[in-house]
Amino acid sequence: MSQLKSKRNYLLIAVAAVFAYFYHKDGAVTTSVVSTAISFGLPLALAAMVGIMCERTGIVNIGIEGTMLISAFAAFFVASTVKSIIIGLIAAIVVGMLAGFLLALMAVSWRMDQIIAGTIINILATGLTSFLFKQGHTLPSAMPEIDIPVLQNIPFFGPVLFMHGPITYFGLIFIVFLWVALFHTVWGLRTRAVGEHPGSADTAGVSVLRLRYLNVTLAGAVGGIAGAFLSLELVGSFERGFTAGKGFTALALMIFGRWNPLGALAAAMFFGIAQAVTNQLMIDQVVNIPQQFVNMLPYVMTILVLAFAAGKVRPPAAEGQPYEKEQA
Amino acid sequence: MAPLLEVIGVSKQYPGVLANDDISLTVDSGEVVALLGENGAGKSTLVKAVFGLLRPDAGEIRIKGEPIVFGDTNAVIGRGVGMVHQHFQLVPVMSVAENIVLGDEPRRGGLLNMKKARAEVRALSERYGLAVDPAAMVEDLPVGMQQRIEILKALRKEVDLLILDEPTAVLTPQEIDEFLNVVRVLASQGVGIVLITHKLREVMAVADRVVVLRGGKVVGITTPKESNEEGLAQLMVGRSVVLRVNKGDAHPGKPVLTIKGLEVRDDRKLKAVDGVNLEVLSGEIVGVAGVEGNGQRELVEAICGMRPRAAGEVLVGGVPTENMHPHAVHLSGISHIPEDREKHGLVSSYSIADNLVLNQFDQEPFARGWIRNAGEITKNAHVLVKQFDIRTPSIKATAGTLSGGNMQKVIVARELSQDFHVLVAAQPTRGIDVGSIEFIHKQLIAARDRGAGVLLVSAELDEILSLSDRVAVMSGGKIVAVLDATGADRAYIGRLMAGLHD
Ligand SMILES: Nc1ncnc2c1ncn2[C@@H]1O[C@H](COP(=O)(O)OP(=O)(O)OP(=O)(O)O)[C@@H](O)[C@H]1O
Ligand SMILES: [Mg+2]
Numbered sequence: 001m002s003q004l005k006s007k008r009n010y011l012l013i014a015v016a017a018v019f020a021y022f023y024h025k026d027g028a029v030t031t032s033v034v035s036t037a038i039s040f041g042l043p044l045a046l047a048a049m050v051g052i053m054c055e056r057t058g059i060v061n062i063g064i065e066g067t068m069l070i071s072a073f074a075a076f077f078v079a080s081t082v083k084s085i086i087i088g089l090i091a092a093i094v095v096g097m098l099a100g101f102l103l104a105l106m107a108v109s110w111r112m113d114q115i116i117a118g119t120i121i122n123i124l125a126t127g128l129t130s131f132l133f134k135q136g137h138t139l140p141s142a143m144p145e146i147d148i149p150v151l152q153n154i155p156f157f158g159p160v161l162f163m164h165g166p167i168t169y170f171g172l173i174f175i176v177f178l179w180v181a182l183f184h185t186v187w188g189l190r191t192r193a194v195g196e197h198p199g200s201a202d203t204a205g206v207s208v209l210r211l212r213y214l215n216v217t218l219a220g221a222v223g224g225i226a227g228a229f230l231s232l233e234l235v236g237s238f239e240r241g242f243t244a245g246k247g248f249t250a251l252a253l254m255i256f257g258r259w260n261p262l263g264a265l266a267a268a269m270f271f272g273i274a275q276a277v278t279n280q281l282m283i284d285q286v287v288n289i290p291q292q293f294v295n296m297l298p299y300v301m302t303i304l305v306l307a308f309a310a311g312k313v314r315p316p317a318a319e320g321q322p323y324e325k326e327q328a
Numbered sequence: 329m330a331p332l333l334e335v336i337g338v339s340k341q342y343p344g345v346l347a348n349d350d351i352s353l354t355v356d357s358g359e360v361v362a363l364l365g366e367n368g369a370g371k372s373t374l375v376k377a378v379f380g381l382l383r384p385d386a387g388e389i390r391i392k393g394e395p396i397v398f399g400d401t402n403a404v405i406g407r408g409v410g411m412v413h414q415h416f417q418l419v420p421v422m423s424v425a426e427n428i429v430l431g432d433e434p435r436r437g438g439l440l441n442m443k444k445a446r447a448e449v450r451a452l453s454e455r456y457g458l459a460v461d462p463a464a465m466v467e468d469l470p471v472g473m474q475q476r477i478e479i480l481k482a483l484r485k486e487v488d489l490l491i492l493d494e495p496t497a498v499l500t501p502q503e504i505d506e507f508l509n510v511v512r513v514l515a516s517q518g519v520g521i522v523l524i525t526h527k528l529r530e531v532m533a534v535a536d537r538v539v540v541l542r543g544g545k546v547v548g549i550t551t552p553k554e555s556n557e558e559g560l561a562q563l564m565v566g567r568s569v570v571l572r573v574n575k576g577d578a579h580p581g582k583p584v585l586t587i588k589g590l591e592v593r594d595d596r597k598l599k600a601v602d603g604v605n606l607e608v609l610s611g612e613i614v615g616v617a618g619v620e621g622n623g624q625r626e627l628v629e630a631i632c633g634m635r636p637r638a639a640g641e642v643l644v645g646g647v648p649t650e651n652m653h654p655h656a657v658h659l660s661g662i663s664h665i666p667e668d669r670e671k672h673g674l675v676s677s678y679s680i681a682d683n684l685v686l687n688q689f690d691q692e693p694f695a696r697g698w699i700r701n702a703g704e705i706t707k708n709a710h711v712l713v714k715q716f717d718i719r720t721p722s723i724k725a726t727a728g729t730l731s732g733g734n735m736q737k738v739i740v741a742r743e744l745s746q747d748f749h750v751l752v753a754a755q756p757t758r759g760i761d762v763g764s765i766e767f768i769h770k771q772l773i774a775a776r777d778r779g780a781g782v783l784l785v786s787a788e789l790d791e792i793l794s795l796s797d798r799v800a801v802m803s804g805g806k807i808v809a810v811l812d813a814t815g816a817d818r819a820y821i822g823r824l825m826a827g828l829h830d
Contacts, residue, residue, distance in 0.1 A: 185440055186433045193419045193430055200417040203381065204431025204481075205405040317420070325381060325399060 011305070015273075023156060033276045034160045039234055041265075041272025042171050043068070046226035047250030048257065048264035049178055053219035056182065056259060057212050058195040058318040059107050060114040063121030064223055065247025067099040070125035071227030076137065076238035083140040085232055089167075092228035093221050099125070100220020104213045111322035122247075130240050143167070143233040165233040167225060172265075174222070179261040191215060195316035198323040208323045223247075249299075256302075258313055270305060274298035330393030332357045332489055332520040333378065338387030340373050340544075342729065344721025347373040348384065349544035355489065355520045360511060362531040363524045364564050365541035366761045367733025368719030371524045372414050374541070375491045378522075379411045380404040391489065405431075408488035412495045414524070414732045414759070415670065416478045420467035424460050425449045428481045452480050457506040468595035471667050471755070472498045472620040472787055479507070490514060493524045494732065497759045498667070500620060500787045508534050526733070526761050528557040528571075540564055565763035575773045578797040580609035583646070584781035585631075585662075585750045590640035592623070592630040600626035602805035603640070608750065608781035613772065615796030615813065616785045619825050623805035624785050625667060628754050631783070632664045633657035634672070644749055658687050661749035665739055665756045667785070673739040676728035680720055681709035683727045684742050708745075716741040717764060732759045737768075744771050751775055754785040769795060789818065803827045 023030040047064050054061035071092035079088025099121055106117035146169065148162040182188040190211060193201040198208045230246075231238045250264075253271060257263030275298040282294055333355040340348040347370045355361045363371050377384045380401035389396050391407045418427050425445045434444040449462040458476040466474065475498050482490060492511075496504045504527075511534050515521055525531060531538060532552045540548040540563045548563045561569040585608040592601035601623040608614045618624050629635035631642050633654040642649050642657075650656040658664070666672035674683050685694045685705055693704040709723040718737045720730060727735060736759050743751065753772065757765045772795060776782055786792050792799060796813040801824040809824050 180439075185438060186435060189422075189426060189430060189433060189440055193422065193426075196421055197417070197419040199415075200419045200427065200430065202401055203379070203411065203413060203417040205402040206431050207402060314421075 007308070011308075015270075027156070029280065031156055031159050033280050034156075034273070035163070036279065037269065037272035037276035038160065038164070039168065039272070040275045041269040042168055043226050043229050043234065044246055044250050044253055044271055045175060045265045045268035046171050046222055046229065047247050048254040048268055049175060049261060050219045050223040050226070051251050051254040052182075052257075052259050052261055052264060053178070053191075053215050053222065054103075055254070055316055055319055056195045057191050057215040058198060058316055058321065058323070059103070059212055059216050060118065060320045061103060061216070061219065062115060062118035062248070062251065063099065063103055063125075064118075064250055065243055065245065066118075066122035066125030067096055067220055067223035068227040068230065068247050069122075069129055069241075069243045070099060071096040071224035072231040072242050073129040073132070073227075073238055074224075075228035076139070076231040077132070079232060080137040080139050085140065085143060088139075088232055089225070089228045092224040092232075094224070096220040096222070096224020096227065097217050098220070099223065100217040101213075103220070104216040107322070108209055108212045108216070111324075114320050126241070129242075133238070133240055137238075139232065139236055142236055165229075167229040167233045171225070171229065175261050175265050182261060192316070195318055198318050202323070202325065212323075253302075255313055255315075259316065267302070271298055271302045274301040330390065331355065332359075332392060333522075334388075334390040334393075335374070335378065336388045336390070338374065338377055338384045338389065340370075340377060340382065340384045342373075342721075344725075346544050348377070350387070351541070351544070351546055352387075353539050353546065353549075355522060357488065357520050358515050358518045359536045360515050360521045360523060360534050362535035362538045363522055363541065364526075364528075364531065364538055364560060366564055366719075366763060367737065367759075368731040369541040369564075370544040371541055372493055372731060373544075375411065375493055375522060375524065378404070379409060379491060408486075409491065410482040410485055410487035410489070411491040412478050412482045412493060414493040414497075416474050418466045418474060418477060420465075422466060423462065424464050424466060424469075424477055425462040427466055427477060428452070428462075428484060432485065448484070449480065452484055456480065456483055456510050458503065465595075470620055470625045472500070472503075475499055476503070483510070487519060489520045489522070491522045494526070494759055495523075496525060496527060496530060498755055498787050501789055504530065526759065526765075528560050528762065531560060532557060542566065561762045564761065567763070569762050569766055571762065571766075573769050573773075573794040575795070576777070578612045578776065580612040580797070581779065582610055583607045584610045584644060585783060586641075586643040586646070587627075587631065588641045588643070590627070590630060590642065591638040592626040592635060593638055594626055599638075600805050601630060604805075604807050606800055606807055606810075608783050610749070610779045610781050611776055612797040613776050613782040613784055613795055614810075615792035615799045616783065616802055617789055617792050617799050617821055617825060618802035620787060622802050622825075624802055625754070626805075627802070628664075628667070628752055628783075628785055631657075631752055632662060632666075655687070661747070663743040663746055663748035663751045665743050665751070665753040667754035667758075669735055669739055669758070674727045674735055677726055679724050680713070680718070680727055680730070680738060681705050681723040683738050684709050684712050684723075684745075686742060688746065712741040712745055715745075717767070733761055733764065736760050737764060740768055740771075744768075744775065748775075748780055751780055751782045752785075753782060755787065756784070757786075757791065789821070793818070801825055 047068060050064045051061055074095040075088040075092035078091035079085050103117055103121055106112040107114045143165045145163060145165055151162040152158040190201060190206045194208050194211050202208050253267040254264050256267040278294055278297045331354040335351055335353050338348050338351045351374055365371050376382050378389055380399055383398040396404055428449050429445045434441040446462040453460050458480055460476050479495055496507060508530060511521060535552050538550050539546060557571060587604055587606045590601055590604045594600035616624055626635060630637045633652055637651050644660045644662060649660045688694055694701055713723055716737045718734050727738060740756060757768055772782060784792060784795060793813055799811050799813050799816055800807050801809045801821055803825055804827055
């Protein structure tokens with residue numbers, strides 16, 4: 001453990017040193033790269049939270065991709081049709097919760113194979129969004145950026161952390177909140193017990209099925225917000241296949257973060273940085289290699305660095321197994 | 329006033345077994361009812377039905393006159409019922425305190441108050457004389473400690489009805505005495521208690537009434553006053569049982585197991601076995617006596633290749649065995665009955681037949697080259713199921729569907745049926761009924777007489793003294809004395825175990 005921690009600390013120090021160096025060389029560009037990194041990392045982090053909330057209760061959710069895709073779609077089309085960003089966001093949350101509830105229904109009540117259940121959600125989302133998609137919609141307005149007074153004036157950290165859209169702030173706060181909830185509240189203790197050894201929870205009077213339904217549905221809402229972030233706040237539009245595998249990347253980040261919200265946040269932000277740096281390199285035309293390789297770069301960097309830092313991982317023990325009372 | 333618990337005509341059918349067959353019984357407040365029966369008689373099934381863990385097919389269960397909804401554990405808990413489960417219901421990756429408070433957690437504001445939880449656990453532990461460390465992780469703990477946690481979990485809440493499903497299977501005699509006192513005190517305060525146990529001494533000591541099950545039916549109701557241990561055993565098994573161990577003299581030969589300067593660390597990296605030297609000769613049983621947590625578990629695991637040996641050697645027939653390689657150690661001639669049967673003894677989702685060849689699956693005759701030989705595996709299973717009296721409707725049933733004692737029999741059967749030079753047996757008769765204990769003890773002695781060396785670890789000093797030829801006393805990770813078992817002085821051994829050397 002301590003060895004792992006020191007490895008992580010070295011990594012943090014190294015990353016910080018690199019940025020200090022670049023900030024010293026070119027403050028404006030470095031600031032914008034890091035700020036972009038947060039915008040790139042956030043949807044992945046939120047998607048990873050969906051995975052954590054589900055898997056910590058023992059449900060594997062590979063339908064995150066579909067959940068995000070269909071909520072991004074709902075957010076964009078509702079917002080552009082009724083001309084309200086807020087209603088678009090609410091639509092995304094509702095659609096996300098429906099996707100979560102559907103997963104719970106299949107995985108918890110019908111005891112379906114959870115990989116298949118998740119795949120159904122992904123196929124459903126791809127099919128529906130392709131079918132319903134129409135060109136020519138635009139958002140009524142861009143999602144407003146909220147600059148936090150005073151804090152935004154801190155050099156480097158001000159623009160990086162305190163000049164974002166509302167969903168970014170919500171997302172970052174939510175992740176910290178989820179960490180506290182998971183490790184320091186009654187809900188968290190019960191959630192983890194259900195994901196590790198549902199019999200213990202059941203015999204202690206905790207309803208395994210109810211908690212699984214609750215968590216998977218709430219996780220769907222978070223997936224909805226992640227989708228809304230993409231179409232309303234980050235990009236401001238929607239296209240077919242809009243989420244481009246973010247839901248799957250998030251599962252990997254969840255594992256790298258060891259099913260811990262802060263760990264997954266760190267992993268997602270590292271990925272965001274890798275992506276933002278790559279983008280900047282392309283803009284500056286520093287590298288002259290085919291586009292495909294450039295696109296690979298964030299994935300390769302993330303795998304290399306996190307494989308070094310992650311150490312041994314152990315998923316929740318009851319993951320993927322439907323709970324049957326009689327086996328208790 | 330209605331009795332505290334009424335079970336009326338309860339039946340439960342499992343595939344191929346009628347586990348409960350029209351069972352009726354009552355428990356009054358302040359009464360201790362012992363539920364006796366062979367392995368697989370249906371005791372756990374019945375109490376699980378009462379606790380809302382399974383749905384019977386017929387019958388009714390009333391608590392304080394009100395029928396319960398089958399399968400609603402939470403409601404049953406709400407009616408003032410607590411239960412100690414035969415299969416521990418503990419979350420391995422959580423702390424002792426977290427496990428004990430789960431379901432009824434102390435809070436402060438919206439947050440979990442772990443400080444209060446730990447204090448509560450310490451107080452509980454002192455009050456009932458069951459030592460536990462609230463901050464330890466359950467997965468690092470030996471089974472005896474897990475048993476104490478399971479008991480404390482049930483004692484934490486004020487209950488009216490307490491169900492105890494084999495609460496003492498791996499406790500030491502002192503802990504059992506203390507626990508029986510707790511049971512008496514609770515009963516005197518008006519708590520109704522259902523006690524399932526295979527230890528007839530406990531039944532004689534605390535029960536007000538004894539209900540005996542066989543084949544899912546109630547076959548007798550009696551009281552300790554009207555009966556004795558032999559009578560109860562006979563009622564349970566349906567034949568007379570020899571409760572004492574009869575064994576001839578040992579004829580020890582050459583050393584088969586040699587432990588030299590062994591040092592082993594526990595899960596917290598502390599030295600748990602500290603320079604142990606021990607020889608087990610062919611044709612003798614060496615018992616390891618000790619208070620749990622003095623390195624017995626680590627010693628056994630290191631011998632069997634399941635835990636790194638920090639220093640020292642383990643030789644079988646003079647040949648060094650490989651460190652940290654259980655399969656190689658097994659091939660060198662060591663059979664092992666592990667203390668934690670669910671973790672190390674069985675794969676509960678595999679069939680009984682597969683579990684019976686779990687460490688020989690790749691050897692003749694159970695495999696030819698890469699191909700498994702289903703015929704031999706099946707034949708082996710039929711033979712062992714019959715010989716060891718494993719109660720199951722089919723050898724294809726998964727091990728997880730067996731009753732606790734029958735799971736233990738599967739492990740014992742597998743390990744005893746192989747060729748071995750050395751048998752390392754940790755709690756070999758845990759949860760086994762008196763009839764089968766007699767059989768397993770005979771098998772251990774037969775193995776000895778065939779020329780094997782047996783290393784026996786048990787929480788029961790009686791079991792050690794009656795089976796062993798020599799007794800090694802372990803304390804603080806060291807073997808502090810090796811004595812002849814015949815005529816050994818229990819009090820002296822007790823003092824050695826407590827670390828009081830002369
Ligand atoms: N989940 C299950 N599926 C199928 N059969 C089961 C299941 N649980 C128990 N049984 C069967 O029901 C019978 C009674 O089992 P039970 O666990 O009640 O026995 P028990 O009296 O508690 O025995 P022990 O003393 O060994 O604990 C056994 O034959 C067992 O194989
Ligand atoms: Mg039982």
